Each structure stands twice: as structure tokens, then as C-alpha cells.
Amino acid sequence: MRKPLLLTCLGLTCLSLSLSLMGADVSASKKDWPGWRGPNHDAIAAEKGLLSDWPEDGPPVLWTAIGLGGGFSSIAIADGHIYTLGKRKEGCCLISLDLGGKEVWATPIGSDDPNCTPTVDGDRVYAMDRHGELACCDTKTGKVIWSRSFAKEFGGSDPTWGYSESPRVDGNSLIVTPGSQEALLVSLDKKSGKVIWKTSDAKLGNNGHGGAGYASVQISNGAGVKQYVQMVGKGLVSVNAKDGKFLWTYNRVANGTATIPTPIVRGDYVFGASGYGDGGSCLVKLVRSGSGVKAEEVWYKKSNQLQNHHGGVILLGDHLYMGHGNNQGYPVCVDFMTGNDAWRPGRGPGEGSAAIVCADGHLYFRYESGEMALIEATPAAYHLKATFKIKTKHSASWPHPVVLDGKLYLRDQQDLHCYKVKKD
Numbered sequence: 001m002r003k004p005l006l007l008t009c010l011g012l013t014c015l016s017l018s019l020s021l022m023g024a025d026v027s028a029s030k031k032d033w034p035g036w037r038g039p040n041h042d043a044i045a046a047e048k049g050l051l052s053d054w055p056e057d058g059p060p061v062l063w064t065a066i067g068l069g070g071g072f073s074s075i076a077i078a079d080g081h082i083y084t085l086g087k088r089k090e091g092c093c094l095i096s097l098d099l100g101g102k103e104v105w106a107t108p109i110g111s112d113d114p115n116c117t118p119t120v121d122g123d124r125v126y127a128m129d130r131h132g133e134l135a136c137c138d139t140k141t142g143k144v145i146w147s148r149s150f151a152k153e154f155g156g157s158d159p160t161w162g163y164s165e166s167p168r169v170d171g172n173s174l175i176v177t178p179g180s181q182e183a184l185l186v187s188l189d190k191k192s193g194k195v196i197w198k199t200s201d202a203k204l205g206n207n208g209h210g211g212a213g214y215a216s217v218q219i220s221n222g223a224g225v226k227q228y229v230q231m232v233g234k235g236l237v238s239v240n241a242k243d244g245k246f247l248w249t250y251n252r253v254a255n256g257t258a259t260i261p262t263p264i265v266r267g268d269y270v271f272g273a274s275g276y277g278d279g280g281s282c283l284v285k286l287v288r289s290g291s292g293v294k295a296e297e298v299w300y301k302k303s304n305q306l307q308n309h310h311g312g313v314i315l316l317g318d319h320l321y322m323g324h325g326n327n328q329g330y331p332v333c334v335d336f337m338t339g340n341d342a343w344r345p346g347r348g349p350g351e352g353s354a355a356i357v358c359a360d361g362h363l364y365f366r367y368e369s370g371e372m373a374l375i376e377a378t379p380a381a382y383h384l385k386a387t388f389k390i391k392t393k394h395s396a397s398w399p400h401p402v403v404l405d406g407k408l409y410l411r412d413q414q415d416l417h418c419y420k421v422k423k424d
Contacts, residue, residue, distance in 0.1 A: 001003065011126040032402045033077040036166035036216050037262070038357075042313050045359035045403040049213070051421050052362065054374060058388030058419065062081040065101035065416040069093060069112040074400040075409055075416065078120035081139065085114035085127055086412060092129035093139055094118060101418060103141035105342035115164035115214070117400070121190065126174060130162025134176060136193060146193035154198070157211055159233070160258065164214040168228075170241070176229055179212025183230060184246075185239050187320040197244035204234035209276070213264040214310070222268045222286030222392035223293045230272055231259050236272045236284070238293065243424025248286070248295045255279035255303075260310040264320070270295065275309030275326045283339065299339040306332070306339060312400060314363070319379040321356065321363055329354030329367055333379050341378035349373045349387045354398070359421075366390075366410065372396045391417050 037413060038042040069086025072101035075082045081104065082097040092110040097103055110129025118127040118195075120139060128134040132150025136144060150156030150163065156178030168175040172188040175261075186389040187196040220240070228239040235254035255276040264271040273281040280303045284295040306324055313322040318336050323329030324344070329352055333342040348354070352368025358377055362385065365373040370393035378384040390397060394413035402409040406422025 011177045027059040033103040033402050035076045036117045043357045049423050054386035054388050060420045062418045062420050063101045068414050070413050072398050073114050074117040075402055076118045076120050077404055079105045083118040083125050086207045090160040094127045117166045119167045121169045126167040132156050138275035148193055149221035150178040153180035156181035159212050165216045168217040175217045177212045196255045199244040204249050205251025207251045208235055209233040209256055218263050218265045220265040223288045225293050229263050231263050243303035250284050250295045253282045264315050272310040275307050279303045279307050281306040301339050303404045310384045314358050316377055343382040345382040355400040357401045357403055362400050366401050368396050383415040
């Protein structure tokens with residue numbers, strides 16, 4: 001079996017919601033991309049004036065940073081610095097670069113090739129290795145401020161391809177997913193690392209696999225209750241943000257191999273997807289049930305109808321954009337409320353799953369095979385604008401693209417390429 005993309009995969013919110021309704025938690029300027037899928041956790045960049053076409057050999061490469069080490073981590077950018085993770089001879093290192101790609105510092109925080117994308121909050125950056133060794137470091141020096149172990153402290157066990165989520169900051173809390181029976185989700189004090197609460201004894205259903213998945217936490221205020229929504233091995237789950245008590249689960253969308261995409265939250269609705277033969281896609285509506293919340297199915301599509309293996313889903317307006325199919329990445333656009341196709345053109349210009357980001361009215365599709373595609377972000381019709389081959393391909397081309405300040409960042413194992421995509 002092929003190794004799936006293990007990046008805290010695939011979380012998304014609606015552009016039209018206000019930050020307060022989304023429960024947005026990381027303050028960031030338009031010049032920041034402080035963590036997984038950007039400041040609003042939706043993979044939508046606040047960029048204008050970008051190229052609407054590319055030369056055949058791609059936009060200009062401004063610089064390439066080398067020697068970052070192995071792994072499928074993407075990048076975070078905040079306060080003039082870039083943060084990523086890579087496996088080096090000294091282990092899994094959290095790395096800081098300046099905006100020209102020059103290394104500022106590197107701090108070992110664990111072992112083996114990482115999948116996590118760091119999360120920056122003020123003067124601290126949070127990251128973990130594939131074994132759930134979580135560290136909080138100083139952004140200026142890289143010094144470890146505190147650390148926790150999912151296995152030793154919370155009874156967690158590595159998912160098949162390692163822990164992959166990106167920690168989620170919410171106010172004074174840091175939310176993570178050890179995935180154990182005693183600590184499905186955990187809230188930590190972001191400054192000290194002390195435990196605030198743990199979710200235990202959640203009733204998750206029979207489908208799927210045990211433990212954590214590969215997604216990252218989303219914040220919902222559905223049905224008037226602030227809650228943390230996550231995709232774990234058993235499918236969609238939600239816990240009360242106040243005390244971590246289990247609220248609801250939707251088990252049908254789980255699969256027995258790996259649940260990867262991060263869910264999408266919009267108002268009272270939650271979208272979830274997973275790949276493989278027994279996954280699929282769903283939309284549920286959150287409604288009050290006594291003192292709690294329950295999830296009512298709005299629609300469900302079988303895996304052969306609609307699935308996102310990994311690479312992510314974007315909600316723009318009233319439509320979802322994604323790569324469909326297990327290890328496929330067929331470009332597709334569907335109506336959020338119905339799941340019905342707006343367009344579905346077939347193979348597309350690349351092979352394998354596609355990691356996506358949206359900027360200035362376009363979708364940036366990064367295919368596993370190393371192709372980049374520029375697709376117009378409209379439900380009216382599929383319109384492929386341009387393609388190019390990424391400068392290197394050291395392994396599967398999985399790390400999620402980042403578009404910020406007129407630049408396209410593409411991590412490829414030890415290399416990080418920075419392309420100019422702003423119009424002159």
C-alpha cells in the first residue's frame with residue numbers, strides 16, 4: 001500500500017464567515033500564514049494582483065532553501081520568519097528561516113520524518129514529531145519552553161504513518177489529539193503545557209480504525225455550543241470546548257485505513273471526507289439535543305461518488321473544491337448543501353492526489369507527480385489556466401502549497417522553493 005499524505009490533513013472554513021463566528025484564534029496580519037492552512041484554517045489566501053497565467057516553465061524561482069531534511073511538513077510564516085520541520089541526522093528538527101530562505105535556528109524536538117506543520121502564536125511556535133512528541137519553542141531562539149509526550153503522558157499510540165496534526169491554538173489553550181481512550185483530545189495551557197482537560201470514554205462507533213487520524217482540529221459554534229470538531233480514526237467527532245466532554249460523532253465517513261482530511265466548519269454545518277474504498281464524504285447539521293448537541297446527516301456520498309484521499313478541500317462561497325479519488329486528485333467542484341456536481345472534468349493535468357490552496361480567484365493544485373496547476377475558482381465551469389513542473393521531486397509531491405505576499409512556497413523534502421506569482 002502506498003504511503004498517504006500525512007499532513008494534518010485537510011481543514012477548512014467558509015470565507016464569508018466572520019472571525020468570531022469561526023472561532024478564529026490566531027491573530028495574524030495579511031503578511032502572515034501562521035500555521036496549517038493559513039490564518040483562518042481554510043487554505044484561502046488574502047492575496048490580490050497575482051498572475052492569472054504562468055509561463056510554460058513556471059513562474060520565476062526567487063530562491064531555494066536546501067538541507068531542511070526529510071518529511072512532508074508544509075510551512076508556517078509569521079513575523080518575517082518561516083517555520084517548518086525536517087528529519088536531520090540529529091532527529092526531527094523544528095527549523096526557522098528568514099524570508100530569503102536562510103536558516104536562523106534549528107531545534108531537535110523528536111525523531112523520524114515529520115508530517116506536522118508548525119503553529120505560530122506570538123513569540124511561541126508549536127510542533128510535534130511523528131511519535132507525538134510535542135514541543136513549544138521560542139520563535140526567536142528556538143529554545144524549548146515546554147514539551148509533552150502523547151505516548152508517555154496520554155496513552156496515545158502512533159497512527160500507522162505517524163502523528164500528523166498541527167496543534168490548534170484557541171485563546172489560552174492548545175488543542176491536540178493523542179487519540180487514546182483516556183485522552184482522545186486534550187486541552188493544554190499554551191504557556192505552560194499543563195493539562196486543562198482531557199476527553200475520555202468517547203463512544204465512536206464501529207467503522208474505521210482506532211486512535212487518532214491525520215487531521216487537525218476545527219472550531220465550531222454549531223447549535224450555539226462552542227466545540228472542537230476533529231476527524232479521528234473512527235470519523236467525525238466533537239467535544240465541548242469548555243470541558244472536553246464528548247458531544248457527538250458521525251462514524252459513517254470513517255474508513256479502515258487512514259482518515260486524513262481536516263473537516264470544514266460553516267455555521268451549524270460540518271463537512272467531512274476520507275479516502276480509500278470505505279470512506280466517502282458527508283455534510284451534517286448540528287442541532288441541540290437536550291443539554292448537548294447531535295449531528296444530523298444532510299447528505300452522504302460513497303467513496304466512488306466523492307472522496308478526498310488527502311490534499312484538502314476548500315469551501316469558497318457555496319461550493320467545495322477538491323481532488324476526488326483515492327490516490328487520484330481528479331479536480332471536482334460540488335455544491336456544499338447538496339453534494340451535487342458543479343463540474344467534474346476527469347483526470348486533470350497531473351497524477352496522484354492533489355494538495356490545494358486558493359488565492360486571488362484561482363485554485364493552486366499541487367499533484368503528487370510534481371505538477372502545479374492553476375484552475376479558476378468558479379462553479380460555472382472547469383477552466384484550467386496554466387501548468388508547470390515543480391523544480392524538484394525528491395519524493396511524493398504532497399506538502400501543501402502556501403501563497404503569501406505574492407509568493408508561492410513549495411516544500412519538497414530537504415528543499416523549499418519560493419516562486420514569484422505576483423504581477424509586475
